[in-house]
Amino acid sequence: MTSQKVVCLGAGIVGGCTQVVFASKCKTHDFYVVDIDEERIKGWNNFKPNYYEPGLNKLLKTCLNKNLFFTTDFENTLKDATLIFLSVGTPTKQRGEMKGIGTNLSYIESCCRLIAKYAKNEKVIVIEKSTVPVGTAQKITNFLQEYNKNETEKETENEKENENETTKENKKKQKQIVVLSNPEFLAEGTAIKNLQHPDRVLIGGPNTEFGKYAQEQLKQLYKGWVPEEKIFFSNTWSTELSKLTSNAMLAQRVSSINSISQICEEIGAEVTQVSKNMGSDPRIGSRFLNASVGFGGSCFEKDILNLIYLCEHYHLYVVAKYWKSVLELNNHQKLRFAKNIADTMFQNLENKKITILGFTFKKNTDDVRGSAAIDVCNYLLGEGAILLIYDPKAKPKHIKLSLKGYNENQLIICDSVSNAVIDSHALVVLTEWDEFTQIDLSKCYQKMIHPSYIFDGRNIINRKSAQKIGFNIYSVGFPKNK
Numbered sequence: 001m002t003s004q005k006v007v008c009l010g011a012g013i014v015g016g017c018t019q020v021v022f023a024s025k026c027k028t029h030d031f032y033v034v035d036i037d038e039e040r041i042k043g044w045n046n047f048k049p050n051y052y053e054p055g056l057n058k059l060l061k062t063c064l065n066k067n068l069f070f071t072t073d074f075e076n077t078l079k080d081a082t083l084i085f086l087s088v089g090t091p092t093k094q095r096g097e098m099k100g101i102g103t104n105l106s107y108i109e110s111c112c113r114l115i116a117k118y119a120k121n122e123k124v125i126v127i128e129k130s131t132v133p134v135g136t137a138q139k140i141t142n143f144l145q146e147y148n149k150n151e152t153e154k155e156t157e158n159e160k161e162n163e164n165e166t167t168k169e170n171k172k173k174q175k176q177i178v179v180l181s182n183p184e185f186l187a188e189g190t191a192i193k194n195l196q197h198p199d200r201v202l203i204g205g206p207n208t209e210f211g212k213y214a215q216e217q218l219k220q221l222y223k224g225w226v227p228e229e230k231i232f233f234s235n236t237w238s239t240e241l242s243k244l245t246s247n248a249m250l251a252q253r254v255s256s257i258n259s260i261s262q263i264c265e266e267i268g269a270e271v272t273q274v275s276k277n278m279g280s281d282p283r284i285g286s287r288f289l290n291a292s293v294g295f296g297g298s299c300f301e302k303d304i305l306n307l308i309y310l311c312e313h314y315h316l317y318v319v320a321k322y323w324k325s326v327l328e329l330n331n332h333q334k335l336r337f338a339k340n341i342a343d344t345m346f347q348n349l350e351n352k353k354i355t356i357l358g359f360t361f362k363k364n365t366d367d368v369r370g371s372a373a374i375d376v377c378n379y380l381l382g383e384g385a386i387l388l389i390y391d392p393k394a395k396p397k398h399i400k401l402s403l404k405g406y407n408e409n410q411l412i413i414c415d416s417v418s419n420a421v422i423d424s425h426a427l428v429v430l431t432e433w434d435e436f437t438q439i440d441l442s443k444c445y446q447k448m449i450h451p452s453y454i455f456d457g458r459n460i461i462n463r464k465s466a467q468k469i470g471f472n473i474y475s476v477g478f479p480k481n482k
Helices: 013-025 038-045 056-063 074-078 106-118 136-159 165-170 191-196 209-222 236-267 271-279 300-313 317-344 372-382 396-402 434-438 441-447 463-469
Strands: 005-009 030-034 068-071 083-086 123-128 176-181 201-204 231-234 353-357 386-390 411-413 426-429 453-456 472-475
Touching: 005 013, 005 074, 005 106, 013 030, 013 056, 013 068, 013 083, 013 191, 030 074, 038 068, 056 191, 074 106, 083 106, 083 209, 106 136, 123 136, 123 209, 136 176, 136 236, 176 209, 176 236, 201 209, 201 236, 209 231, 231 236, 236 271, 236 300, 236 317, 300 317, 317 372, 317 453, 317 472, 353 372, 372 386, 396 411, 441 463, 463 472
Parallel strands: 005 030, 005 083, 030 068, 083 123, 123 176, 201 231, 353 386, 353 426, 386 411, 426 453, 453 472
Antiparallel strands: 176 201
């Protein structure tokens, strides 16, 4: 494969991590990541990405400014690009007819305009890496082709008056344009590992001569480290839908086991035993069967909403209702967990200090977007509690911006578990950070107000040890205080 100039629009976690791994695996190609955010690009160039991801910095040091470059210069970067990745945000719409359910494609559109304006190669290969609604690849294709057609017609008109044989021969050819779908399947906290050892690589594109050529170019890029049997091809619609349904199915498993956890709490069963028993069936498997306070993050809910909108667009209302129930169960689980805290503590949280352990939506990331902790903490703040929050990676400003309707004296950001438990009535575990499994519960108990409670939203605290010390402990999917 000849040397390629690969350009990625968007320097977020998907774009940045993907290109770092590409650059580390494909030394003969040059990779450029472009973003409008100067501070974000500056962070990358100083080995300080604006988010935490295990293994990222170590890998970044092997390729930055060698065959990997970060810049804000769209024009010069795009003009001779051979492959162009789109890795920008696709948030849920906050206004208009599809408010709260449809996808905001404004960032995708901005990228299309930049590509149309600056990409000068006769062969333009655009690759969707962002998670997008089904049919987006066709919309991008139509936009770029129409733009190119208009530009070609303008050039033709300008040349007509003085056209000669030389200009006829040198006249710019109309670009060949193709848009591929190549969705990401990385998970925050394990993004580098997921990219280095993918379960599969999906490539979707049109069944045309140029479409097949483009798919082969992308395949060759991945073949630098991905076994060929893990690279799957399909049409674009199938690939786009596969991404949405993959996330929807994972979220559905979480909501399913959380529904079982509620039954366990009422009848005296233990959800961890039920999960183990179910997961031992190879048809079911054990992954994503850990009962919890609920799923979070920036993807699951957004992608399910996208799927719901797709179903309703095609009048598949029963199907849409099914996927809505996954989100409804998740919201119910978070509220149920939060209300149990208040109910257990005499339905009175006014001015009571409560320790919050973990605020990110999962361990090994600093991302708080969509975290279950947000809903739980907002409920507790609304009941008048004073929250002492400790998370090893979440940025204090992000925690504060995520919460609402509280007085300044209700929120204290702590730098350790030890400081977060002083005069606290309860420990509330909301993120499964490894360090929380090693907490010295005896020392915590000594610093807390008695009776002391633990509300374990991730089932990582040893129940018997906590009870022996004197804690009243409530875990998801376990009989209350047994």
